[in-house]
Amino acid sequence: MSHETLLARWNDHVTRRGDACAVSAPDRTWSHRELADQVAGLHRLLTSAESGGAGRDAEAGGAVLVVCADPVRAAVALLACVAAGRTVAPVDVRQPAARWAAVLEDLRPACVVADRAGADALAAAGVAGVVLLRADECAPGTWSGQHLEPAARTDAGYVYFTSGTTGRPKGIRGSLAAVAHFVDWESAEFRVGEGTRVSLLTSPGFDAFLRDLLVPLCAGGTVCVAPSPGVPVGDALVRWLAEQRVEVLHCVPTVFRTLRTAGAHAGSLPDLRVALLAGEPVRASDVVWWRELFGDSKELVNLYGPSETTMTKVFRRLDASDTSADPVPAGRAMPGVTVRVLVAGAPATDAIGEVEIEVPFALPGYLGTDRGGFRPPNRYRTGDLGRIDADGTLVLLGRRDQQVKIAGVRVELGAVEEALRDHPAVHDACAVTADHDGDTVLGAYVVADASAGDEELRGHAALRLPAAQLPSVLVRLSAIPRTLSGKVDRRALPPLAAVRAAAGEDLPRTPLEQEIAALWSELLHLPSVGRLDDFTLLGGTSLAMARLLDALRTRFSAEVALRSFLLDPTVAGLAVAVEEARAGRPAPLTKEASA
Known part of the structure; x- marks a missing residue:
């Protein structure tokens, strides 16, 4: 499949099945036609804005920075950029202030597309002097076949920013041809077609968002958008998957394991056909639990591929032989991809070396002059250590650097x-x-x-x-x-x-605070925490927050809103929020109660 048919394939469903559900979001559903008209409206803004750079790639300053917390607005922005032939660069709105300056300096965007949360984040970071287009205030247009023409003429691609060794974010350039290669493979391999319901749990600021969005859209399926903010985990994830009738689940193993802690059973997830895990190593215990519940009735698949080569390049359907594997194999290369293990620069079998991936499309590399592991035109040395067994199966064995x-x-x-x-x-x-x-x-x-x-x-x-x-x-x-x-x-x-023991004056004071502190210690793997410690500064990610709120719901029968927790993300503040939730009253909007 050539890259221009990403839009063309979706347009086919807009034309033939315009009323069919394209996106099922927490607040509403969007048909293919409704989504296309939203794309057309933003496309009109992109092409009429006095921003310059149309048809130029990111190196020439023609990129569009997308800063949207709402996944649907981010999807509309991404599709509008593809239709306009513009390089699209989605970022997470929750970036620390220091990263915004580096992103803007390296990308040099012609304009920025943001929703309300994105605009607030830009303002808080002091970003000024950019052409700002509001995705959430844009009136719909009328989608037509003419919107396919710029994408058919140019592959402007995308940029995603990831961690750099010096702390400065590194921009990875990708092509639509690479995305199309992946979309075509997954759609065929896992029978994603018209009406197939696929999960979207990924933040727009990560490249897996392309997978979760474009696989179902191009196949005529439905993108099931998880409630936000945060990723649903545990009981909330089980309920959401069942309510949304999700058939294809994409997630990281850390999220997947919360299904086990939620007590998922053989009758859970009746519509799910396959769970595809990527981003972290899968463990044999994951396979054991899944097969004990579902046997061969629901597939569990291990995916591997660095962002530099565009998502998955190696996969394995996990079976009984993987229940005792250590480590669980990454798998074999998808069609058109060659995976090698290099020892002293030469390919080797049954020896440990660096993993190199060769793909059937050009790899644009990073923004700027850093070549990293790229070997033009289409090879990338991953920095991962591995071994290729005699049957061609790749086993990953760690990193050669500090990543x-x-x-x-x-x-x-x-x-x-x-x-x-x-x-x-x-x-x-x-x-x-x-x-x-x-x-x-x-x-x-x-x-x-x-x-x-x-x-x-x-x-x-x-x-x-x-x-x-x-x-x-x-x-x-x-x-x-x-x-x-x-x-x-x-x-x-x-x-x-x-290492860490809370100071005496900072110890939890009440039984409820002690219970919450114990829960924090369990989630964050700390020997103890203080009542005024900040959850986020202890390394509490959005996923950890979701697991925390799910645990509160289970242990204390308290439905604490994420917004209430973020107002005072301490043990003391959370204890107040739990008490207020139990009493059916809103939590206070200040930190006075925790002082």
Whole structure:
């Protein structure tokens, strides 16, 4: 399938089945025709705005930065950019302020498309002097076949920003041809067709959003948009999947495992056919649990592929042989893709080396001059270590650098260290990960003056790093142990779990606060937490927040809104919110109750 048929294939459903459901969102449903008319309205704004750059790629300054928290508005913006032949660059609205400047400097967008949350985020970060188009205030237009013409003439592609080794976000350029190759494969491989209901749990700021959106749209299926903010987990995820009659589920293993803690059983998820897991390693215990519930009736699939090569390039249908595998194999290459393991620069079998992926389309590389692992025109050295067995199956065995995945989000340990070292009181830092009860925990060892407390260091890092890259544990050392060559002696570092105890005056005061603090410790893998500690600064990501609120619903029969928690994300503040929820009263809008 050539890239221009991404829009053409969707247009076929707009033309033939315009009244069929294209998007099922929490607040309403959108038919293919209604969605297309929204795209046409924003397309009109894009082409009439005095922004210049139409038809130019991101390197020439013709890109469109998309800053939308609402997945439907982000989808409309993405499709409008493709129709206008413009490079589209979606970003997460929750970025720390320091990242906005780097994104704008590297991308040099011709204009910005934002919804209300996105516009507020830009204003809070002090972003000014950009042409701003409001996706949520745009009147619909009339979609027609003429909207297909610019995309047929040019493959302007997309840009997604990911973590860089120095803390500066790195822009990955991708092509529509690459997206089309993936869409065509998944639609055929997993029988996604007219009416198939596919989950969308991904934030618009991650490239998997392209998968969750374009696979069902181009096949004539329905995009099922999860409630926001946050990803539903546990009981909420089970209910949502059942209510939405989701047939194809995409998620990271961390989210998938919450189905188990929710007590999903053999009668759960009656419409689900396949669960596709990507972004983190799958464990044998995941396969054991799934097969005990569903046997062969519902497929469980492991997906692997770096963002640089556009989503999945290796896959494996997990079966009984994987219930005792350590590690669970990544699988074999999808059609048209070649996977090699390089040892001393040469392909090898049954030997450990760096994984290289060759794809049937050009790889544009990164914004700027950084070539990284790209080998023009169509090969990428991933930095992952692996082995190819005699039958061609790829087994992943870690990284050759400091890159890790936390809940499916790429994290550069060097970027975490740089953010901490940037504080004037910090003399040295070392970021690490540890496995606690099956979850990957991010921590950091710091050599710092006593004048700067942990909360100050966390707040400083939060100005430079997204929540997923904030260390949940800070360990104070007099010096980072190093080898004679100057490298960190990681074997000499104390265990992360041995570190943090709340100060006496900060201990939880009431039985409810003690229960909530214990729950935090369980979720964040900390030995203890204080009543005034900030959940986000302890490394509590949006996924961790969703798991926390789901646990409150189960343990305390309290429906605490995410907004209420964010007003005061402390143990003390959450205790007040739980009490108010139990009493059926709204939580207070200030922090006075927790003081």
